[in-house]
Amino acid sequence: MKKKKRLSKTAQVNLLMLADLGIPEAVHFQNVLQFSHGVLDVLRHIPMASSLPVCISMVSEILYERTNELIRKNDHPIILDLACGYSPRVLRVCDSTHIYVGVDLPDVIEELRNHREALLSFREETATDYYSVDLTNYDEFRELMKQLQGEVTVITQGLLTYLTPDQKQVLMDNIRSLLETTGGCWIIPDSEPARLLPELFQAVLGEDGAALFQQVMAVLDTLVKRDRNKNGWRSADEICTDLVKNGFQVQRVPLFSESLKLYSLHQVSQETAQKIIENWQTTDALIITAGTKPEN
Numbered sequence: 001m002k003k004k005k006r007l008s009k010t011a012q013v014n015l016l017m018l019a020d021l022g023i024p025e026a027v028h029f030q031n032v033l034q035f036s037h038g039v040l041d042v043l044r045h046i047p048m049a050s051s052l053p054v055c056i057s058m059v060s061e062i063l064y065e066r067t068n069e070l071i072r073k074n075d076h077p078i079i080l081d082l083a084c085g086y087s088p089r090v091l092r093v094c095d096s097t098h099i100y101v102g103v104d105l106p107d108v109i110e111e112l113r114n115h116r117e118a119l120l121s122f123r124e125e126t127a128t129d130y131y132s133v134d135l136t137n138y139d140e141f142r143e144l145m146k147q148l149q150g151e152v153t154v155i156t157q158g159l160l161t162y163l164t165p166d167q168k169q170v171l172m173d174n175i176r177s178l179l180e181t182t183g184g185c186w187i188i189p190d191s192e193p194a195r196l197l198p199e200l201f202q203a204v205l206g207e208d209g210a211a212l213f214q215q216v217m218a219v220l221d222t223l224v225k226r227d228r229n230k231n232g233w234r235s236a237d238e239i240c241t242d243l244v245k246n247g248f249q250v251q252r253v254p255l256f257s258e259s260l261k262l263y264s265l266h267q268v269s270q271e272t273a274q275k276i277i278e279n280w281q282t283t284d285a286l287i288i289t290a291g292t293k294p295e296n
């Protein structure tokens with residue numbers, strides 16, 4: 001299996017986690033796409049692997065829900081979900097005044113397009129397009145830009161740790177030229193990968209959490225041939241420094257917001273849930289603009 005195909009497995013896991021929590025649009029996408037829970041089997045040999053779905057579902061849900069909330073607050077007519085995977089976000093954010101554009105690599109887009117009618121049947125008024133674009137390619141992104149007329153909220157959720165520094169440079173150049181042309185903003189909900197999962201595993205599993213995290217990441221890094229440490233962008237400070245150097249303005253907002261209703265936190269004790277919330281209150285999500293200052 002090629003590296004890029006394996007990357008789409010991580011997108012399947014995100015959808016499965018949201019569907020297992022009972023989030024209606026995710027349940028609908030999963031009913032149509034029918035992904036197998038077997039994608040997690042690759043981690044089965046790891047001691048404590050049975051705790052993985054609980055931990056991963058909390059990260060999937062907070063990133064999904066907080067991003068949706070920030071999309072609503074920033075409120076631009078086009079929602080451009082870069083590396084969309086199988087996210088059911090279209091059914092949450094798309095209405096008569098908002099267009100959703102999902103972008104990913106060819107195998108993911110082919111699957112979404114093959115099931116387009118069934119996936120989008122959940123809502124009536126759904127203006128949606130899916131485009132196959134390698135985000136680390138200047139020419140392919142330029143072609144995509146021709147399709148986007150109006151202010152854009154760009155999202156990258158679950159993409160950055162997979163890109164090398166050179167690829168991130170291309171991504172930044174691409175997003176900057178888009179935002180300079182259309183206006184709008186770029187939302188990065190997962191700006192602290194060095195904290196997000198390790199702290200969560202520790203809150204759920206105590207001392208054993210650190211070991212589980214290391215083992216899971218070792219398997220994942222081997223599978224997708226990634227070197228997380230060489231890829232950089234492990235902390236919000238590091239990301240912000242690079243973004244500012246590249247002509248962006250960055251606003252930090254907490255990852256957690258009181259208005260979120262999260263199903264996944266009910267899977268753990270109240271005390272554990274409180275610890276996780278405290279961590280998320282000091283973890284940053286980023287709202288980025290090129291030129292103008294963001295509103296919230």
Ligand SMILES: C[S@@+](CC[C@H](N)C(=O)[O-])C[C@H]1O[C@@H](n2cnc3c(N)ncnc32)[C@H](O)[C@@H]1O
Nearest residue numbers: 007010011014083084085104105134135157158
């Ligand atoms: C962890 S998944 C995240 C999917 C989705 N954003 C979500 O949160 O559920 C990573 C996604 O990035 C996509 N991806 C990786 N490299 C890419 C690239 N160079 N261009 C476009 N998409 C890419 C993969 O195909 C995969 O769907």
